[in-house]
Amino acid sequence: MxxxxxxxxxxxxxxxxxxxxxxxxxxxxxxxxxxxxxxxxxxxxxxxxxxxxxxxxxxxxxxxxxxxxxxxxxxxxxxxxxxxxxxxxxxxxGRRLNQEIMKYDRRQRTDVAHEAIASIFRVQSAGRKSGLNRSMPHLGANHDWIRNLVDATSVLKSFSAGRSLDVDQEALCERITSPAVEFVKWDCRSGNAAISDNGRLRWFDFEYCGVRHGAEDVAWLIGDEAWPVQPQTMEEIVVSAFDRTNHYALDPYLDYLSVYLTLHCVQRLKLILKEVNKRGWLSKTRIRKYDDAGVHPEFAAHICKVGAYFAQRVPLTRPIGLDFEDAEKVFEQVLKSGRKDVENMKVPA
Incomplete structure (x- = not known):
């Protein structure tokens, strides 16, 4: 307009x-x-x-x-x-998932998380039945896009022993280069879902939808730094809700999810650091209200925890997981000390 x-x-x-x-x-x-x-x-x-x-x-x-x-x-x-x-x-x-889930206890959060993952699989199933997985544009097929995703792991060197620098970058690129077979919504952060008055969870904002592996949608939710469900619980939910009519067996699916999610967490951390350097830390309430980047040390620590957990599942990404563990400790210390400055947390050029 x-x-x-x-x-x-x-x-x-x-x-x-x-x-x-x-x-x-x-x-x-x-x-x-x-x-x-x-x-x-x-x-x-x-x-x-x-x-x-x-x-x-x-x-x-x-x-x-x-x-x-x-x-x-x-x-x-x-x-x-x-x-x-x-x-x-x-x-x-108007009841956005990222705010609603904070009102629930741990058991209720697990139930809602299960429904969120199950609904992602249902959307992808509908994508197959309707032929969207054959007609929508392919996402993440550009080599430069993949290279950028992999190269971003260098951001961790400022917060860790820099083990990520020794990871085989070409092998990582190969692991996330995937045939486009599943319809994906993309951007399945919890702020892009809502719960209706009758309790129905629905995803919205399909602006960037297309076709890729499929696990990317699940990665967007688990790799949402403001998502309050622990990574091991989310892995169990994915196993429980897994749609066995899709293109993959469970174990290869989980392996790909783990590699992609590791790199996705790097991207989210990089975004957080970029926004911290521009705006300083923000309140968690404000972040959830405006569906903003998770510019809070607790969210930064959480995304590192998620990255560390899934990185350790695959030998190729384990060094990245160790760096994430180091980085998590840094942000936990920031949280404890109440530091407002980030003079030692600049994103590498």
Whole structure:
């Protein structure tokens, strides 16, 4: 929608919604903040979400994916129509998973985590049944993208003995170069799921969906630094919820998940450090409210713990796991000391 102000942008969205649905918009709000792509409208007959992304092609791609998924599962919003560069979709509720899970005790969190993983597998199953795994764009197929993912392990040398530097980089690239066979939502962080009033968990924001191995979606959730479930529990949940109708046997799937998740945790740590250097540490409440990067020492320590746990499962990545263990201790010390500065935590150039 160009360089329009938020006020002009919302006015255009409202006018489009009223024309498309033939009823009045009674109230509008921005669930993810006014700078985000989606607005919630209270219509006379209920709530809808209006989405207008900077790249209209992604909006149309998302609309196709949601339409096809709805034929086989109820784990995502329904597309309610596309008008130009605006997509209307059903409202999955305002109770975001990243905030809701903090209200539960340990047993309840485990149950919700199981449902989150199971719903990822159901979405991927719907992707196979609808043919999305054959028609959507391939993700992470570029050699430079893979190389960047692997090379990022150097960020750990500032917090550890630097064992990651001795890992066979070419072998790592080969391990995560995967045939594109499964539909993936991408960006399955807990802030991109919501729980409705009747308790149904659904994923939203399919902007970056495409096709890859499939374990990446699971990695995004487990490798969410604000996700409060321990890595060993998440591994048990993946085993329990595993969809045996997909393209993989369990053990090879877990091996790939472990390698990819190790590198994903490196990326999340790198993002945290970048934001710390720009903004300083943030409060956990603010991070969850705005679905922000986990710029808090507790979250930094947690992502290191997750990385260390999954890295140790595969011989190739074990040195990275040892570096993660060192880094976890650094951030635990930051948490204990209450340090606000990060003069010794700059991301290597």
């Amino acid at each position: 160009g360089n329009k102000s938020n006020k002009d942008r919302v006015r255009e969205l409202v006018e489009c919604a009223e024309s498309h649905f033939g009823e009045k918009v009674l109230h509008s709000s921005a669930p993810g903040g006014e700078g985000r792509a989606s607005w919630r409208f209270e219509m006379e007959s209920g709530f809808v979400i209006a989405t207008s992304r900077p790249n209209f092609r992604r909006t149309h791609l998302e609309a196709v994916a949601l339409t096809k998924l709805a034929e086989y599962c109820d784990d995502a919003p329904r597309c309610l129509g596309v008008v130009g560069d605006i997509m209307f979709q059903s409202d999955v509720g």
